[in-house]
Amino acid sequence: MAGLVPPGTTTIPADASKAAHTKAEEKTDYMNLPCPIPFEELHREALMSLKPETFEGLRFDFTKGLNQKFSLSHSVFMGPTELPSQSAETIKIPTAHYEFGANFIDPNLMLIGRMLTDGRLNARVKWDLTDNLSVKANAQLTNEPHMSHGMVNFDYKGKDYRSQLQIGNGSLFGASYIQSVTPHLSLAGEIFWTGQHLKSGIGYAARYETDKMVAAGQVASTGMVALSYVQKVSEKVSLASDFMYNYMIGDVTASVGYDYILRQCRLRGKIDSNGCTAAYLEERLNMGLNFILSAEIDHKKKDYKFGFGLTVG
């Protein structure tokens, strides 16, 4: 009689035990972590929202698909181009150029070439050798001596990690590695060495991602500290903020912006700690026809850039 237990005292409710079991499974499944994003896309969401391709002047892009894989593009640009200058004043020269492009896009192979009227050639190749190994190459060739550049990247995608090897002209060598540590957190490191300038550097990065937000941070021995935070308010709206500091040069910039992706348009805007505001609007007028408005205002430098354009195809 003493051994008999009254009914209902030691039984656990069925749903609570199921929740505890699921929680235990979620906690300990470190062997099945998701594959992280590539190292160069660490700040992807923040860059997409805060760094639209603002321009000044007129831009017209026309893309014509010849078949499912091959297309040609024609681009015209007319407007002032900023020259790098040591002084605080901005120096602009009026330019106009036409760019002819050819694109071949296949599930495993992507070839993109652009030729400009000033003699510059840009070329990009992305080749997926296997499911896990891909090769990327890009080159910018010009008539001016010592101004041409080329780079090859070998990317390997593992189960919960990615690694990359980079070789560029001017004896540039780089490698990076990113590893998922928890289902939300991934840690990364990179090293590079340039033979031409005899410089080397090492950097570390971390990225924390949930359904609602993405936070990423990166430090490098070159003196760079980059932090970014993106809040995914809804499917259509993102708010982003980033902080870039170079403690060797002493340059610091923080910017805050928004990104509204609506059915007919995409609107991005930002303001930064130097008092520069920018906005970029892409409006879909019709199927394949987009109207673009770009504005960037820097009251401090008295630099005002307004641009408009049309993309077809």
Place this chain on the structure above:
Amino acid sequence: MADNLISLDRLKAFWHSQVHHEQTRAHNMKLLRAAGLFAGSILLMRNYGDLMAI
């Protein structure tokens, strides 16, 4: 006691060099403004970001 005084002097010298020296003060103000904008924007986004939803 002497060690504390020495470190206090160092602290004072550091404070003067960072706050009262014109160039470093300008740089520190720029850094503070950027860091404040970054941190403040994150706080606002996390707490009131839903108000921006459509």
